[in-house]
Amino acid sequence: xxxRIVAIAALCCIAGAPVGGSxxxxxxxxxxxxxxxxxxxxxxxxxxxxxxxxxxxxxxxAPGRRAAPLFRQDGAWLDDLAASPAVIALxxxxxxxxxxxxxxxxxCSEQRxxxxxxxxxxxxxxxxxxxxxxxxxxxxxxxxVSGTVVAIGENVCLSPGDRRRRILVARPGxxxxxxxxxxxxxxxxxxxxxxxxxxxxxxxxxEGRDAIVVFDRIRRRVAYRRxxxxxxxxxxxRDGKLVxxxxxxxxxxxxxxxxxxxxxxxxxxxxxxxxxxxRNAAVRIAAxxxxxxxxxxxxxxxxxxxxxxxxxxxxxxxxxxxxRAGDFDLDGTRVTWASTRVTSSHTECPPPGIxxxxxxxxxxxxxxxxxxxxxxxxxxxxxxxxxxxxxx
Numbered sequence: 001x002x003x004r005i006v007a008i009a010a011l012c013c014i015a016g017a018p019v020g021g022s023x024x025x026x027x028x029x030x031x032x033x034x035x036x037x038x039x040x041x042x043x044x045x046x047x048x049x050x051x052x053x054x055x056x057x058x059x060x061x062a063p064g065r066r067a068a069p070l071f072r073q074d075g076a077w078l079d080d081l082a083a084s085p086a087v088i089a090l091x092x093x094x095x096x097x098x099x100x101x102x103x104x105x106x107x108c109s110e111q112r113x114x115x116x117x118x119x120x121x122x123x124x125x126x127x128x129x130x131x132x133x134x135x136x137x138x139x140x141x142x143x144x145v146s147g148t149v150v151a152i153g154e155n156v157c158l159s160p161g162d163r164r165r166r167i168l169v170a171r172p173g174x175x176x177x178x179x180x181x182x183x184x185x186x187x188x189x190x191x192x193x194x195x196x197x198x199x200x201x202x203x204x205x206x207e208g209r210d211a212i213v214v215f216d217r218i219r220r221r222v223a224y225r226r227x228x229x230x231x232x233x234x235x236x237x238r239d240g241k242l243v244x245x246x247x248x249x250x251x252x253x254x255x256x257x258x259x260x261x262x263x264x265x266x267x268x269x270x271x272x273x274x275x276x277x278x279r280n281a282a283v284r285i286a287a288x289x290x291x292x293x294x295x296x297x298x299x300x301x302x303x304x305x306x307x308x309x310x311x312x313x314x315x316x317x318x319x320x321x322x323x324r325a326g327d328f329d330l331d332g333t334r335v336t337w338a339s340t341r342v343t344s345s346h347t348e349c350p351p352p353g354i355x356x357x358x359x360x361x362x363x364x365x366x367x368x369x370x371x372x373x374x375x376x377x378x379x380x381x382x383x384x385x386x387x388x389x390x391x392x
Contacts, residue, residue, distance in 0.1 A: 033384035035366045039336045040329040042119055043085030046336045046370055046381045049078050063370055063379035071123060080143040087172060089116035089143050089150045114143055116150050116172045126170040127177055129156045142195035151198035165192040167205050169217060180215055200238035214240055226260045232275055233282030243285040245273060254295040257283060259308060269310040274301045287332030303337055315371055325366050333373055340366045363387040
């Protein structure tokens with residue numbers, strides 16, 4: 001997961017005074033506003049997580065309106081944001097380190113809580129888990145939302161020798177989530193892995209390294225399974241269609257995209273896509289449209305909408321000092337994304353003798369935009385200026 005280093009504002013003073021008066025000290029620069037997660041669609045609004053230097057803030061915005069904070073958090077990590085017009089869900093993680101116990105020493109545990117609620121709040125606890133001091137597990141947790149239902153992929157430690165991977169569905173206000181898949185993380189088959197993705201009645205997850213299961217939560221049975229090599233990312237739409245980004249050979253090369261359905265093997269799209277960060281969005285599907293970041297060259301790409309036959313329309317282009325930031329999202333009518341424009345940069349090195357590398361620090365602005373699937377110029381939702389931030 002990317003590490004964002006927030007710049008420290010310095011108070012600058014003016015050395016001289018102009019004729020006819022004196023000038024006071026300059027005001028310190030505003031804290032950097034760094035996009036942390038998102039943007040994702042919540043109906044006609046867009047929501048995202050940002051860091052203001054001291055807290056993580058869940059923000060909501062729309063074109064022509066001032067962004068409004070919905071939730072603030074310090075002392076914990078917020079991640080895995082997902083939304084619909086009715087519900088916003090996100091993950092809150094904290095690390096607990098009890099006093100050391102000889103001869104083991106410190107054994108830290110990660111507590112994870114999934115919170116969910118309406119855009120107006122409050123955000124209720126939907127699920128909670130503890131890794132029992134087990135450290136990092138290779139299966140990422142995940143959150144997704146469709147309508148009023150939240151799909152959760154979680155790692156649960158029932159005891160040091162019993163660690164589970166589960167796929168759950170939950171609704172804010174209901175007492176208990178429903179388990180759709182439950183597997184042993186330590187010795188059993190690699191089931192219930194990958195991101196939990198939900199659309200309407202269907203929920204998807206990975207099974208092993210090369211299979212995706214699409215589950216019908218109303219009929220309570222597997223709708224279908226499909227095989228792919230080197231799966232990187234996937235998404236669902238309400239009729240159960242599945243879109244997958246995958247690699248044929250090296251994971252360092254651009255990926256391919258294909259779609260499948262319950263009744264058809266579908267087809268692959270005739271172009272390759274970028275996956276700059278596997279924890280960020282790589283594919284989205286809604287209303288038989290697929291949103292991807294298409295590779296144009298080694299140094300440029302474009303966010304495009306494709307139909308199921310591979311016919312595309314460009315939404316935005318990224319090259320040079322402009323790069324895509326965060327995630328992107330599609331609901332069949334609207335599309336949202338973010339881009340960062342770097343206006344200046346410099347290399348910052350530690351004092352001699354300190355064994356840490358130099359870092360590239362950048363100044364610029366991240367812009368969150370909202371577009372319409374039918375076309376037209378996209379609108380600006382928010383601009384997040386940042387300064388002297390180490391590039392991750």
